Amino acid sequence: MLLVTPQQPSEPVPAVTDSSGNSAVLARENMRWDPPQELNEPSRQDDRINELESRLRTLAEHLLSRSIPKQSVDTSAAEGLGQSGYASNPVLHGAKPILNKSRLFGRTHWTNDVPEFKRISEYMNIEKNEATDNERVKSLKSEIHVLLQKCKLLAKAIKASRPTRCLPVIEPQLPERYLADTMARLYISRFESVFRILHIPSFWIEYQSYWRDPANVDGATKFKIQLVIALGCSIDHESHSPEQVQSAACQWVYAAQAWLSAPLEKNRIGISGIQIQCLLILARQCLSISGDLIWVAMGTLVRTAMQMGLHLDPSHFDDLSVSDAELRRRLWATIMELNVQASLDAGMPPIVSIQDFDTKPPSNIDDTDMDDSIQKISPKPHTVVTETSLQIFLSDCLRPRLDILRMMNGLDPGMSQDEVVALTSEISNHCNKSRGFVKKNVETGSDVFRHNLADLLIRRFLLSLHRPWACTAHTGPLFYYSRKISYDTAATLLSPPQDDNFTRLLLRGSGIFKNRIIHVSLALASELLIEIQDKGSNPVTQQPWDYRSMLVAAVQEARQQSAQRMQFGETNVKLHMKLSVVLIRAESLLPGQSLQEKMIQSAKDSLQTSYATIQANMGLPVSPLYDGETFNIGDFSPLLDFDDILNAADLALDEATASSSSMF
Template identity: 30%
Template sequence: MEPYLQSGSSSVNTSLHRAKPLARIIKSQRSPNWPTQPTRDLPPKQVCDELFAIYLRTTETIYRVLHVPSFQRVYNDIWTANSEPNMAFIMMLKLVLAIGAMLYDDKVSMRADAVRWVFEAQTWLSSPVFKSKLGIQYLQISILLLLARELVDVGSELVWISAGTVYRTAVYIGLHKDPSQLPGMTTLETEMRRRIWNTILELSLQTSMESGGPPFISLDDFNTVPPSNLDDEQLLDADPIASADHAYTHTSIAIALRKVLPARLAVLMFLNNVNSNGTYEETLRIDSDLRASHKLLRRTLQAYTSRTDSCPSQFTLQAVEFIMQRYITCLHLPFFASALKNPVYAFSRKAVVDSSLKIWSMACPNSGGNSCPSSEVDLARMCRCTAGFFRMYTFHGATFLAAELRMRIQEDEDDLDAMPLSLHNIVDEAADWYLRCIQAGETGIKGYLLLRLIGACMDAERNHVERSEFPALLVEALENAAQVCIPVLEALAGCEEPSLGATGMEGNGMEGFDFQFSPEFTEDWDMLMSREFSVDTTGVFDAFVS
């Protein structure tokens, strides 16, 4: 492809020159000035109520942060009482609203508001005079800020670093020690300390997986037990009795995930610690432990869903399964490329494909049907509209399935009839899904370009096109993909003329931008060309291992 692109006869360079400043315009329009001074301004009550409800039925069910009755009481007072809550509560509320805003509608119409609220909370939390603030509420705000930064995409790539700070802050104020060792605590104080510590452990694992960095936690470094199986209202009682393990409460999911934390931590230490041996035998041993824990977790969730009085929501069940499937995928991913050609690693190939299929079916349940239904479920919207964990691994899962499909095409076309139906059109469906991500506010287009290139490559192989013709076909696919993305970015940027002209730069409000290749951009694109868009299957895989 490179000679075609450098010859100047292709429109790809023009499109890519244009996409970068368009992305900058979009991001600059969303981002307020730094520092952004915190204010007490809030949306109308009806909007706040809806955003708060979205947060409670999604993020809070997995990552317990709030004592909901106490938070709800102060929240209600904002609209009914004359007294104003302190700024710490306002920051907590704005972060809750920011998370809810990302799932408010399918176009994320409140994204700019969400970004501003995150900026305000970051400014408030960055105050140099914070020693007096260290406590449970400070940690709650810090955790909500981590979640909001990732989902809203405000420095989301650095959340692993910030998660380490939150972990050490929690240790500094003693959350790693079980509160039973600390005298004079109420039930509410005891259980909130356990809940917050539990959530910090969960986020430490999640950010380790996303960043590829060590989790920096050990099971020997704390003795805080999991939260008790109590509903939030019970924490206000003097001596509440915890429900049985099979009874579902507001804390049951957090407890269930804590039980499988050792198996998940073993996966991350095996993958991300520098002294890990990385052998296949160790992979299979860890896989056995992980699957045993996963089986126990599924039984626990099934027991909850069999009850008629109270049970977890569809989002909660799907999110837990999504998380567990991603651990399976991560564990076997180092051997997936080899498994495509070496039957010794066939188990890893099957594990990655099976887990990726499950992830894709949850993230895009309407693939092949209505592309953006009004009834889009919460998890599917989170995978499409937010940044971070859920969308990242939806995209990765689709690319692993694309690599599997391509290998099957190369191995034996007669075998295609035996494939799962969801695998047949995975590349087109994934590209359509990624385009909807862009329409919802994602500014990066390389994922869409990559998927269209993979699709073009597979079509050429199906039709037995000569290898010498591949570069021209791939460049044409790249041009077509860019022409699809650019108008979407122009619309997001508010350009008056969304169509590409001869120069692609007139009348679009971008005259002040330098469209020359920067060394950084050229290096980035050359690496993408040489690795991600390689015709070899392992090259496609390498793009998402690196």
Template identity: 30%
Template sequence: MAERLPDGRSRRPATSCLLCRKRKIRCNHETPCSNCLRAGNENCVYESHNRPAPVSRARLGRVQGAPVPGHQDFTAASTPSSQSSGLDAELLRLKLRIQDLEEQLSKLGPRPVNSALESPNSNIQTLNSTIGGTFHVHCEGSSLGQQQAIARSVTHKTRLFGQSHWAVNGLLLVRDVFESIDAHSRPETTKAWSGIERCKSLARSIKSQRTFSWLSSSTPDLPPKEISDALVDCYVRSTESIHRILHIPSFRRDYDAVWISNMAAADKGFMVQLWLVLAIGAVTYDERFSLRISATRWVCAARSWLSEPKSKSQLDIQTLQISLLFLVAQERLGMVEDSIWISVGALLRKAIYMGLHRDPAFLPPRTTFAVEMRRRLWNTILEMTLQSSLTSGGPPLISLDDFDTAPPGNFDDDQIMTEDPVPQPPDSFTQVSIAIAFRETFPQRLAVVKFLNDLASPVAYDKTLQLDAKLRAAYKALVRILLAYSRSTTAPAPSPFEIRMADFIIHRYLLSLHAPYFGAAFSETVYAFSRKVVVESSLKIWRAAYPVTVNNSPDVPEANELQRLITCSSGFYPAGAIHAAFLIAMDLRMQLKEDESLDPVPLRPDLLSVISEAKQWCLQVVEAGETSVKGYLLMSVIATQIEGLMHRLGEDEITARLIKAVEEVEEKCMPVLTAMASEFHIPENESSNAPQPMDMARENGTMEYFGCMPSDTLFDFANTEPMGWMFNDDPSMGTASFWRFFLSYWQASIIIRTKTVMYWDPER
């Protein structure tokens, strides 16, 4: 049947070969035809009857690159190009076919630029709340074909949190609570959110004053020697046992020399190390972090030294040690400007530039001391890279193929100072044994974090189970090693702090691995194993933060040190504790919602006790100096909802109690914040009138510490926007306050530039 053109005319299928059609000559329809035989064309090609739509002469001319003068047939004249072989004719046919396909595809509609990277199951859920702002949760469907979507990441303002960040798996679980409060709370009927805002306003003033209160002295004072000794001991027990940074005998030798000789004559690099050691030790010095202000001064002084222009490159071991100590102190004091993950990434690249990723066996010969210190520092950088990735939800950006540095040797610190020392047997406990044991689990933990946060990782539950099996095997090996050390009656053994710390860290990885499927497990039985792992790992993590004493007998001080670290610090440790308590509460809440029996559902007492403990712990965190009240707010509203479900109250009555719980947050937390503010003589109702940064700058002539501002890294999402102050994020900051702040910042930048010019050497 003849083919119809758009204008209604009919066209018969072409029966000539391509070369005869091109030359407009008669074809005898043979294979090969007579004309191809005469032209020596061995490849006589006929077009299939299932050809594409008819092609205009103008389009054919564009394909061949020839002009189209009006309606004249440009193929009528015989030219040398018309004598081309059958191969040219075949290429012409393919070009026409490709153009037809491209036109058909273009009619299907526009396609996204990166459509190849987009998952067909991806979707974004937007959450809005008064307390937290707007969050966009990116979800993907499960590889098992279940209905429940799995959260992959969260976008909040300019940040993107990966799957290991605790908020990614928590926001969808608790959204109904805050949506219910927002829907039923009105400014004219409740002071719920206004009370939270008053707490936030006072908290901002406290954080500012903690930083600027010490600027009257360029060099911070050391505490009395007995307190300094205790802080150094706290640092060694709480940090060096896991993260080997310093050579303890050398540090103590220089430390003793500071007190014997004139402190002004001490090496400035060592004094910076000492400030940071004291700051880190102050976190676990007591239950209330009573030395927080002094610790802030020491960290900011170290920051100033690190940012000073140097006469030469500072790519040496001492500066690397200071950088590591500075990052640890920043995180534990909550003084990270943006994300510790970003800073650790820069330090990782510095270490690679110094060659620490290459084992010293492949580098020029060095002493045993130098070799072991390089291995220890690289091992610590790997651990900090992994922990910061897990906490922030960012990809680790390192693989096992990127380094060949061996783990540290099993030496005590005194050994590596001797000539040709022999490492101790693997079953002998040394000052580096804990770090070596953790290094054995590094490949499995790295695989977990890469699976959770790398862009190309799929939502694959079978992969989750495989990683779980490998991580558990590594964990069992770690437990066997630590138990073997502990059974020794004569040799040194791990402290209670080190054993509990190992348990805490490994369960954080297990929890993060299974947390993405925790919410889906409520409706999909295929994820029941993940629900069980999340609950049990959360309970172990929580007991590290909030231990239960036996027969009311207090633990030894070393055992309490982990509890102090989790309660008084920021970052990795308290984030793990609040995440664990939150997930336990979510499991209890779901059990109550699923219950349809006449009798109340029996809840596990060990899990139920976590709810009241977590609420009390969050208040202790504020009493220890944390200015954000959002942790206490979160656990208060969840505890209130669980209590209402246990008493089988109606939805309206539960909502009323939730609003009351928000109002009580101010009643509990404001007195604690007011006591903190009183240290700086900040009236509770005049927090917005706190001294401006430029007032301090005029007295001291410098603003080099302007950026050293503690931040709420634990609970505060709303204040992670670095330019939020410009858009009047603070209700207490009026127009006049805004311009005062802007003018102060502008004047401070001039001072900074002036000071930089003083250090500038044009010959360098």
């Protein structure tokens, strides 16, 4: 179950000293820590956002009027401050592109959040075997190192057992008809209104034709049907979905990838080919198959679409039917959505900017309103919710998200305070309105899933926008606005409205869905560390749901979700370990207790739990002390560079197979 984060009381902002030495107390009415509001209260959200913007501007004017010198803010954070008080270059705390082996991780990639964990590395003091370490600490260091190496070897063994495109693909048969029907309906009801890829009535005609005579159905139709069923399998949480169906779903993904990667023929460049590529991009993330490399595949998809002229509005072409024109608009909108999501995760600029296309958003109609016999489409008012309303809504929010990617992942990143506030307001308003664009389906009960998915696709941009400045909030109150937005966004993304299908997607998926838990975990853990730094590690006992208690509960929930992901095949052990260490840092020490020893012990306990989970997934004896023939502990150094673990060094991200096999 996903935790619903409780509301926290208001917190005052610390006083600031001006250039003359006077204390400028920033009163509670100028900036407060308000609880995150529910998504079904759009009017209150709008009022709250407007109030925050007003407070931020008032606060900036107050600080500027007192001429606060740069020395009052951390030098690295203050570098490049403009009149607004926000950095003209948002690269703070070393947030710059990272070149790791053959891959470049840009500013919106999660690796730029990890350096915040350096706050606690000083307490670990494990870069070398200190002479002052007692025997207990030395023993724990050695055990942690051995467990970490074992986890890595198990992860490699899991990767080696998974199929790759280099191996011959034996195409598995579709499951029994009743199960295939269930999976196809799951995809249509959950994904299709967010990512408009298929014309649903036409797909069902192809689907029925395939089951009548599979041998005479063309390859493109077969791959579409297989990928649709695979996507349904990725979110199915019912017991009637056997394990062999999940394995077959992955095989269908590899088969479709092999078909697309073969020497190009005319049938690869067409509407069916584009649909297969879109389904494949989505399936790779939902089934955790090379989900970390989606941005590379998006290059092929975008260029294929532009070669077909999808970036030009159909009004430029006289010979297109009305239904073909609408399908092309829908596909281009879907490609642009996949484009911004992949760019955010990779930390790379979007492959296409807003100036590179003039295709209009799709018309607000249902699929039954378009077929080859229709000569003219009459779109419904935007107040009427259709099967396409949610995609139109996402398209309306495309420009601000492209602006964020351009300003953060471009060659010369920089944005003013006004730009940050304006983008935040625009995206927040879209988040608050998203539920109204979801067409309720009482029969399938899919409206919660679709709202959660649309909200995730939009809201996570707020986290990336504010994280560079949120980490700097303790150096100056002007950054508290970003700190608050960062916390509210992370808390909301951590605990969306409950839906079993969506929960399974979050715990199993990679790409968008894996990066969500990493970004959220790092944001919440960083906020907890800042809170500890501000108020000390042994606070006076407060109310049961004080702010720190809420942060601890949120980090515990993030750690629990990390553990659940390992049950679905994730081999990421370092995220769980880091969160465990952070939680220990938040605990009060008893007299005579060693903080270092407690943190090291928590790291060991976390690795033992993770190792046992991975063993169980491989069918090995569940024991953290298991030593198979693969392991030669004597080859490992007893020393552990814990600073590397707490930061982003020694990454072993997935570069060839399932992203769920990556080490963090």
